[in-house]
Amino acid sequence: METEKLYYEDPYLQEFTARVLSCEPVKAGYAVTLDRTAFYPEGGGQPADHGTLGGAAVLDVHEKDGVVFHICENSVEIGEVSGAIDWARRFDHMQQHSGEHILSGILCRDHHCDNVGFHLGADTVTIDYNTDISWEQALAAEQKANAVIWTDAPVEITYPSREELAALAYRSKKELTGQVRIVTFPEADCCACCGTHIRRAGQVGLIKVLSVQKFREGVRMEILCGGRALRYLGQTYDQARAIGRQLSVKPQDTLFAVERMAAELAAVKQREAQLEEQVFFHIAEESAEKGDVLLFQSPMRPDGVRKLADTVARRCGGLAAVFAGEEPAYAYALVQSGGADISPLVKSLNAALHGRGGGRNGFAQGSVQARREEIASFFRTRQSK
Numbered sequence: 573m574e575t576e577k578l579y580y581e582d583p584y585l586q587e588f589t590a591r592v593l594s595c596e597p598v599k600a601g602y603a604v605t606l607d608r609t610a611f612y613p614e615g616g617g618q619p620a621d622h623g624t625l626g627g628a629a630v631l632d633v634h635e636k637d638g639v640v641f642h643i644c645e646n647s648v649e650i651g652e653v654s655g656a657i658d659w660a661r662r663f664d665h666m667q668q669h670s671g672e673h674i675l676s677g678i679l680c681r682d683h684h685c686d687n688v689g690f691h692l693g694a695d696t697v698t699i700d701y702n703t704d705i706s707w708e709q710a711l712a713a714e715q716k717a718n719a720v721i722w723t724d725a726p727v728e729i730t731y732p733s734r735e736e737l738a739a740l741a742y743r744s745k746k747e748l749t750g751q752v753r754i755v756t757f758p759e760a761d762c763c764a765c766c767g768t769h770i771r772r773a774g775q776v777g778l779i780k781v782l783s784v785q786k787f788r789e790g791v792r793m794e795i796l797c798g799g800r801a802l803r804y805l806g807q808t809y810d811q812a813r814a815i816g817r818q819l820s821v822k823p824q825d826t827l828f829a830v831e832r833m834a835a836e837l838a839a840v841k842q843r844e845a846q847l848e849e850q851v852f853f854h855i856a857e858e859s860a861e862k863g864d865v866l867l868f869q870s871p872m873r874p875d876g877v878r879k880l881a882d883t884v885a886r887r888c889g890g891l892a893a894v895f896a897g898e899e900p901a902y903a904y905a906l907v908q909s910g911g912a913d914i915s916p917l918v919k920s921l922n923a924a925l926h927g928r929g930g931g932r933n934g935f936a937q938g939s940v941q942a943r944r945e946e947i948a949s950f951f952r953t954r955q956s957k
Contacts, residue, residue, distance in 0.1 A: 574638030576608035579621075580753075583666065583768040585610045586659045592625075592650050601631060604642040609633075610657055613640050617690035618669050618767045623657035630655075662768065664799060668697045670727070670757070670769045671776045671797030675717045677761025679705065680743060682713065685790065687743065696782065697797065702790040710793060714781045720760045724774030728756040778802060852880050856887040863890035866951045868944060872896040874903055878937055881905035891917075893951060899943050908934040917954070924950050 573593070578585055590606040597603075604625060613635040614620040620633035628644040635641070669692060676687040676699060689700030705713075730753075732740060737752055744764040755765045757773055770776060777798040784793050796804050812823040819829040859865045865888045869880065877896045885892035885907035891914070895902040904927070908914045911934035918936040921927055925947060929938010940947065 573607070575606060575635075575640040577640070578608055578610040579612045579768055582610075583662075584771070585657075586662075587654065587656045589652060589654050592648050592653050595644075595648050595650065597647075598643065600643050602628070602644045602647045604628075604644050604648045605639055606642070606653070606655075609640050609642070610655060611640065611642055612662070612665075612768050616765060616767050618665055618692050621657045621662050621665075623655065625655050626653045630657075665692060666768050666770050667776055667798030668692050668796075668800065669767045670773075671717070671721075671779045671795065672697055672699060673755065673763055673765070673769070674720050674757050674760040674773065674776065675699070675713060675779055675781075675795060676701075677743065677757060677763065678713045678716050678720075679710075683709070688790070689792075696800075697795050699793045699795065700787055700790065701793065702788075704786075705784060705791045705793070707784050710781045710784045714779055717760065717779045720757065721773050721776050721779065723759065724772050725758040726772050727769055728754075728758070729769070730754045730756070778805075780805065848876060848879070852883040855880065856883045859884050859888040859892070862888050864888070864893070864951070864955065865890065866893045866948065867895070868902075868947075869894060869896040871898060872903070874905075874937065877903050877905040878907075878935075881907040882935075885909045895940070895944075895947055897939075900941050901939065902942070902944075902947065903939050904929070904937065906931075906936045910934065921950065 578588055588608070588610045590608045593605045593607060595602050595604045611621045611623065611630060611633045612618070613633040615635065621630070623630045625642060625644055625648050628646040628648050630642050630644055632643040633640060634643075672690060672692075679685065679701060680687060683701075683703055683705060685701045685703035685705075687699055688702050689698070691698045731751055732754060737754075740754065740762070742754055742762045742764055752764050753766055754762060755769055756762045760773075778801040780796050780801040782794040782796060784791050809823060812826050815826045815830075816823045819826060819833070821829045855867070859867075865884055867880070867884065869877070872880070877894050881892045881894040884894065886909065889909055892907045892909070893904065895904045897903055906914055906918065914934060914936055915930070915932070918930055918938070921940070922929065922938065925940040925942040927938055927940035927942075930936055
């Protein structure tokens, strides 16, 4: 016996009564069948409804051969039962699904493509199209889609006869048999669909395209609709406003301020590099012709440690060992003038000073966990051998 599907008769029905026909234990809980239900089962990219049946939480819903199975956390007694769907979840799904219809209808019409994939996720909606769509084209479609929403036209759901269907231009991802359910959003889309939808276009509220990325032979688009889009844009504005306060500009001017700051930072880094080179040059001059040199420096970036060791090695005529940091953590760089093999030295250093790192051709870089005196003692012992 097929389940009577109340969600098609009235997608806004939030509470209902039904008769429990069966309740069988399954891996995820209990599979409950009813004579009728308002719970929408997962299908067509739209997730299943959640809610309660009696005192049992409905965790999932799926359909097989016309029968709807409700996966409940606890068992449900055979007989009359009251059901209540999670309306916030359902309405969110209806907004996302309906918004996808409007946007896909416009894109497929304007770019002669097909929607070949749709996933209504917990955070965003993704749609796959089998043609290349640019960011600018996506934004143009977004503007048209929102204009359709503002008309607030009623959504039309029909079950055309075979003859009527043959004469109808509609979208479908696959060949259809049996009774076909057609969902039409005036001025936007006509599509075969088994999902739940809002009654009027205006209830979608808003459509926002987040990204367009190359995917297979076409693109994958990420969108938000309705309440999700409003929350996202609100969070984005709050963040822009906070950044604007930090930069003493209006929220809409943060990009210019960040670009200006980035240019200033790049100039500072360039000047820092020039000053660093001068300091390294003077340190190297002080180590000229001294042979092996051990230097301790305040914390530096790894590339700075390497540059200093390289600069000193060119002047000292021996091994330049630079340790930068604060006890007990130091980053090190070892450079042997002439490029002689120092792998045995690095191995013994790491073993003695709890270090890690390596290199080749007279260069090694890494870190140690040791006190300054322990490091100095290691190199004194090496020199005395």
